[in-house]
Amino acid sequence: MIAEVTRELRAEARRTNERRVLVLAGGRDRGVDAAYDAVESLGVDDEAVSLVSTREGFRFDETRPRNADELLGRTREAVVLDCHERFVPNALGRAVGAVDGGGLLILLTPALDEWPATRDRFDESLAVPPYGRDDVTGRFRERLVETLRTHPGIGIVALGDGGAADVLERDGLTGADGGDAENRGADTAASHGAPPDAAFPATAYESCLTGDQARALRAFETLTEPGSAVVVESDRGRGKSSAAGLAAGALALGGDDVLVTAPAFRNAAEVFARARELIESEADEGDDEIGGDDGRELRTAAGGRVRFLTPAAAADVAGEVDAVIVDEAAALPVRLLEAFLDAPAVAFCTTVHGYEGAGRGFAVRFHERLLDSSFAVRDVRLDEPIRYARDDPVEAWAARALLLDARPAVDAAVADATVEAATCRRLPTEDLLADETLLSEAFGLLVAAHYRTEPNDLARLLDAPNLVARALLVEGRVVAVALLAREGGLDAETRRRMYEGERVRGNMVPDVLTSQLRDESAAEPRGLRTVRIATHHALRDAGFGSRLLDEVHAEFGAEGGETDPVDYFSVGYGATPRLLRFWGRAGYGTVHLSTTRNDASGEHSAVMLRPETAAGRDLLDRHAVAFRDRERDGLSDAHRGVDPDVIRGALRACPAPVPVDLTETEWRSVVGASFGPGMYDTAPGAFRDLALAALIEGPEGDDDPLSEREERLLVEKVLQGRPSEAVAADLGFVSTGACLRALGDAYVPLVERYGTEFARGERERFMNE
Template sequence: MIAELARDLKREAERANQRRLLVLAGDRDRGIDAAYDAIEAIGVDEGSVSLVSTREGFRFERVAPRGANDLLGRTREAVVLDCHDRFVPNALGRAAGAVDGGGLLVLLTPPLDDWPGRRDGFDESLAVPPFTLADVTGRFRERLVGTIRTHPGVAVVDLGETEEGVGGSGDWTPTIEREGLTHPSPARARSPPTRPATATFPETVYEACLTADQSRAVRVLESLSTPGSAVVVESDRGRGKSSAAGLAAGALALDGSDVLVTAPAYRNAAEVFARAREVVGADDDEGSDEGTSPNDARTIRAPSGGCVRFASPATAAELPEDPDCVVVDEAAALPVRLLERFLAAPAVAFCTTVHGYEGAGRGFSVRFRDRLAESDFAVRDVRLDEPIRYAREDPVESWVARALLLDARPAVPEAVAGTTVDDVRYRALAPDELLDDEVLLGEAFGLLVAAHYRTEPNDLARLLDAPNLAARALVAGDRVVAVALCAREGGLDPETRAGMYEGERVRGNMVPDVLTSQLRDESAAEPRGLRTVRIAVHHAVRDRGLGSRLLDRVHGEFADDVDYLSVGFGATPRLLRFWRRAGYRNVHLSTTRNDASGEYSAVMLRPDGEAGRSLLDRHAVALRDRERDALSDAHRDVDADVVRGALAACPASESIDLTDHEWRAVVGASFGPGMYDVAPGAFRDLAVAVLVGGSGDVSLDDREERLLVRKVLQGRPWEAVADELDYVSTAACMRALGSAFEPLVECYGTDLALAERDRFVDR
């Protein structure tokens, strides 16, 4: 029965050049046996089959659920996803994406009626202390089961469930609940690629294209040979955008260009390199294709001296070795601030998946596109619509998009365009309400996707099932215009706190973990906190105070339940100002950059009780004292305006204790003939004092504050500081530094310092 159904599904999939989904629901051992029967029945080579499972010992290639990323960019005739021990939503998207047209995706699941009520290894990851596994719900799987039972192209076989403790062997009769056949028309031939008459790339490059869309994209990408050109290539998954970029990169390298390629990880750019290698004719790359570190360099060299090379996003944004052009693959999975740095390249292509399962934040289409349009680049757009690996209207593609909300979007702009803070209502987004209202869920999750470049299917499961999360929104009528996702943290028992202090990772407690294990505060995980994980405002109503209004309402609701509120984010001057205005204060700046964003992370707190105020006070003082030295060491390359924002948001009071000699040195360099180099430590103490807390006692302009950061705190060479801050000479820069310290002497100077000042002023 199962073999016959599998053959029918495979024949229909091949006829339509689509995929089909076969769900084998019931006992796990029976499911594995049935999967073997199905794979054998459809007659595919075992080498073209992958099985995603926590178990080992299969004839097929086995991929662990946590390693499902390895399927990205690969093509398989069949993929079996074992959903019993650890069902990971991300793995579902990646498993489906690896199945080629004419292929079969097989899910092994518990009985569908029972599945939402069962708990597995993924659920354990949602049981964030102090919550337990019993607190995790099964709403995500309840919704998933509903799509399995209603979506076209999905076959369901009930295998039955064995009694507890009894194996899956013996006589059993499966029941076909849904046959999953859609009886589609035969697949239409793809539109043939052509080489435009005006093309400059070799004929072989266009012959390697598979569709007219691809050849059109390659033709547009030819413009990367001209400085000042930018190209945006957009498509849904499986349309060949990465292949087109790879063909163009290889052709550019053949012509002698140095092409720098970046993506969230090398595996995301593997198809770019595979196609570029075909064009160049290179046998080996410098660096292993199998590595997974985003910092591992890969290089394809062409006989002309050109090359195609990979660098991680943060490294590539520095434009190492001055490339001729840059290709950014999966651009929507990178933060807007990082994307902006690629606008310094001579020419650049941004290739992006419109609906992705690896995180496809719409900051690219909503915010970055405006900044690209305002740049000096001549921008050309190209979109690929025709699927390559399978035909249009593929039911597995639409099912995955529906099940994982890959196409979730905020409300249409016209529906919310006139909204102001006076028009909105604050409301909780209870998980049960989200489950029952697909429009509400889609708009809320769509805003979260738009707000953050790494929102992914696992986050949908967390939104519906994680006991530590709370979602709140502002709605205009019934349209969601702003949403905040918050996580309860802290309140941990002494044993858990002690383990955290010794280096044990405690899931879902980001801020307590940083303060405890990194900053060595053994009691930091005792107070109860509420961390804003995401906050998003509809792009049609930004800059109207809705984000601040939403935070105010969240603060009001939870003030009596927690000791502090917190947030962690990639530090930018704008975000530091936003959170400072919302009452948050800085307690930490990470010592390393995030590989994907290229930013240092800040942690900020807003106390709501005595325990929270105590936590903030001691960590603010620690940050002030730590940054005095870190800015000339680990933070020496932090942007000056980020430093200013981070210190201004630190509420520690000034701590100045200079010796008489140090005061004489400072006064001499400020009002007289002295030199800064005589007592740099004294200048550093004063610079920290004036920048911390945004002191209103001393007024320095922006350039003067940047001068204090770059020269005094970060120890940059005079020449470099003068050049960066546009001083006419190093001598002018030195004089400006002395002048900047004059009001500091006036404000903080001792009687001796003021008397010393008078000696110079009265001359």
């Protein structure tokens, strides 16, 4: 029966240029055998099949679930996803995206009625201490099973055990006859022809399969001019990589040196395939061989070339080529994407929905930086599918099952919302499962506002026992949402293991304070960390985020009536001046700033605490003091290159007072540099203490004695110890001398504020001269 069901699904998929899903539900061993039967019946080469499983030894291309992003940029006639030992939602998204039109996704699952209650190794990752695996709910799989049983295009076979017969629950056939299947999903763009003034060969435009692709290719023509940037966005299967390959080939035919990069070469295989086809079609008889044996470099008779380098290697030479094309850009960390801005011309190709690779750092953060750069940016969106029909039921199923198309409420629905009209609502899993609109809008806000939201996060939202969610609603529409994680409250043995180096899942702040900052008791108080907080983009800076935080503080704090109130609130995030101000105003104090940049955000991560009880206050106080003391020396070492405005914000939010206890000799140096002919470098430690005090303690009353420029000067020259020439250039001083004179002037109000009687006497000597 397995072979027959598979052939029928495959036949309909091919007639319609759509995809189909076959679920083989039952025991694992029986499922593997059934999967072999299904693949055998397809009559396809083993090279066209991928299997994602924790097991090894299959004859097909194998991928582990945790490494399923290896499927990015690849197309397969069949993908088998083993969901038994470790079912990873991210892997399901990758597997769906790799199946070509006319192909099958084969899922090996436990019996569907039993699957939601079955715990596996992925569930163990959700069971963060002090919770156990039995505390994981299984609601994500409950919802997934419901979609499998109700959505078109999905066949289900309940596999018999112990010799029992297999049972066909659903045949998965939609009854579609296919019509003109060859053109469904590809309204060939050849009829558009090349534009009259096209810079690329007509053959390139004739190779486009949709009008969207032709428009993208037209945008790529701007890469012939330095200072141009192109952003191509699409869902999977829209042909963005093909368009990029045609553009790369056309640029090389014109003599350009084109560098292509992606998370791995396999992700860029389509780019090189299309570039090679175009170059070969334009080559004259007798031209030299266009590529090497590995296919990672193509050459043209005009002296151009298309070559692949890994992202790190490509970043090092981006300024030495004519153009860079970055495929699967959302899978790369922001810090690498920034390096490609050194190229004369650059293109970024990225997937909009599907959460490719590491997340959505490109769409959320990097795109804004690109628009602020000196590049002239051209944006292109591809909507018409190429690899399968536009009405493909599997695409619609995956979008619903994994919320790949989750979006916030439309702007018009919330445009008139006010903070006063908002109501705070708890978002228990039962409510989210019962209301798809509520779930989609809440999760859509998290997706739209954060650079690292994946299908795994949907499972965490629905199943993880340590997570809770709260939202602000106006007239039933979600305008702000917060995802919160309970942390700490760990027993002495767990704290000991953490202190000795063992990683404890899901306790980010206690782990940092314990393992990195060496505080064995830090994981004893109970905390509530804001994992994500997002406000609808149409309502930014209107106070909704602050209002939601106020509601969270009131509910979970000691006076909120909770049976298990927290000792402190916390947050960890990629530090920017704007976010540091937001969290500082919300009562959070800085206790840590990472010494390295986060790979995904490209920023240094800050950890901040807001105390609620005496235990929380003690935790904040001792770590704020430790942060203050670390930064006194660390700013000239590990943090020397950090944005001075990030340092200003982090120090201003640190609640540890700075003792200023200078010797008379040190005061002579400071007062001399401020009011007389003294030099900064005669007592750098004294200048450092005063700078730290001024930046941490801030203004007295309503008046700030220092301007923003003077504060940056204190950070860069005094605390970070940057060369005077570099500081002068960065802050716009006409000369190094002017910079150092301004430094002395900046200390005048600090002498007034912190000076001893001796210091004031020294000042009077110069004032009276």
